[in-house]
Amino acid sequence: MESVDISKLRNEKYNATVHHIHKSHSDLMVIRVRPDKKPIAHKSGQYTLLGLGNWEPRFPGTTEENLPETERSKLVRRSYSISASVLDNNGQLADNSKEPWVEFYIVLVRETASGKAPALTPRLFMLKEGDRLFCGEKITGAYTLDLVKPTDSVIFLGTGTGEAPHNYMLQQLLNRKHEGKIVSGSCVRLKKDLGYLSMHEELMRRYPQYLYLPLATREPENAGKKVYIQDLIRSGELESKLGSKLDPASTHVFLCGNPAMIGVPEKNRETGEYSYPKPEGVIEVLEQKGFKADKGHHDRGNIHFEEYWS
Numbered sequence: 001m002e003s004v005d006i007s008k009l010r011n012e013k014y015n016a017t018v019h020h021i022h023k024s025h026s027d028l029m030v031i032r033v034r035p036d037k038k039p040i041a042h043k044s045g046q047y048t049l050l051g052l053g054n055w056e057p058r059f060p061g062t063t064e065e066n067l068p069e070t071e072r073s074k075l076v077r078r079s080y081s082i083s084a085s086v087l088d089n090n091g092q093l094a095d096n097s098k099e100p101w102v103e104f105y106i107v108l109v110r111e112t113a114s115g116k117a118p119a120l121t122p123r124l125f126m127l128k129e130g131d132r133l134f135c136g137e138k139i140t141g142a143y144t145l146d147l148v149k150p151t152d153s154v155i156f157l158g159t160g161t162g163e164a165p166h167n168y169m170l171q172q173l174l175n176r177k178h179e180g181k182i183v184s185g186s187c188v189r190l191k192k193d194l195g196y197l198s199m200h201e202e203l204m205r206r207y208p209q210y211l212y213l214p215l216a217t218r219e220p221e222n223a224g225k226k227v228y229i230q231d232l233i234r235s236g237e238l239e240s241k242l243g244s245k246l247d248p249a250s251t252h253v254f255l256c257g258n259p260a261m262i263g264v265p266e267k268n269r270e271t272g273e274y275s276y277p278k279p280e281g282v283i284e285v286l287e288q289k290g291f292k293a294d295k296g297h298h299d300r301g302n303i304h305f306e307e308y309w310s
């Protein structure tokens with residue numbers, strides 16, 4: 001494709017600029033994007049779209065893509081939860097809703113289970129500060145703190161970059177002086193995949209009500225054990241860390257990331273009955289303890305979830 005076409009397409013399709021990038025390692029980044037128009041009012045926990053053209057270069061070492069020429073001028077867009085570095089550069093509690101940029105926490109997908117080349121992340125990981133991209137003007141989603149009362153316990157459980165919306169909700173809870181306990185569990189393969197670890201450690205020093213629970217399943221100390229978030233709940237470890245029983249009357253649980261961890265029950269269209277997927281996900285473990293997952297806008301429970309893929 002001619003370079004003149006590319007600059008025309010970029011001018012037409014892009015509406016935002018990369019403000020800042022921090023890579024924890026080659027495959028994991030926190031990226032701040034500054035839309036040309038000020039970001040619209042939104043709630044913590046919500047998501048928007050990021051996009052780049054198929055004409056943009058791809059990160060080396062990711063599955064090769066063979067696109068027909070007719071696809072080359074198209075924009076590829078994906079959903080991303082808004083994240084937050086809870087503290088600002090001076091170590092003060094920040095309020096990201098007032099910033100002209102929006103923060104995201106993104107992992108490079110090198111290959112997909114289906115074998116199809118991942119479309120967007122190999123391009124996002126080529127971006128540098130000052131580069132242009134597409135950012136959605138709509139910020140949306142029901143995965144928010146709307147139902148949480150000031151004294152409730154709040155438990156965030158995520159896999160990988162699934163802690164993104166939790167970080168933003170945590171910032172909001174601390175800003176509104178939440179009185180209940182807050183636990184954020186994050187399940188990753190290796191410790192290096194905990195991109196916000198030092199921030200969480202600092203927050204635990206400052207806020208006695210806050211606990212970050214990282215779980216790195218592929219580190220040598222966990223070799224052969226296969227401990228997942230479900231096991232933390234089944235074994236009672238989560239309750240012992242919380243210092244009290246998981247009480248459905250005063251606890252909200254937020255689950256984000258890998259659908260296998262979440263385990264959303266499926267509705268049988270004929271009988272109307274729900275059945276849990278196998279292996280057991282967190283929803284099944286918690287519903288055995290008296291919790292209830294959201295089943296749509298009009299039937300909300302105390303387990304809320306956001307699946308990153310299906």
Ligand SMILES: Cc1cc2nc3c(=O)[nH]c(=O)nc-3n(C[C@H](O)[C@H](O)[C@H](O)COP(=O)(O)OP(=O)(O)OC[C@H]3O[C@@H](n4cnc5c(N)ncnc54)[C@H](O)[C@@H]3O)c2cc1C
Pocket residue numbers: 047078079080081082104105106107109111112113117118119120121122160161162164165306307308309310
């Ligand atoms: C509401 C919502 C919010 C999301 N927020 C985030 C976010 O904050 N950060 C983020 O990294 N991703 C997030 N995602 C996933 C994101 O939309 C893309 O699917 C992901 O970045 C892969 O895009 P891709 O075009 O490179 O791969 P695609 O061509 O879209 O391939 C999709 C496949 O990639 C794999 N995959 C997708 N997401 C992940 C992931 N996070 N970790 C490991 N494997 C994955 C799955 O196998 C999936 O089937 C979110 C998804 C949804 C629906």
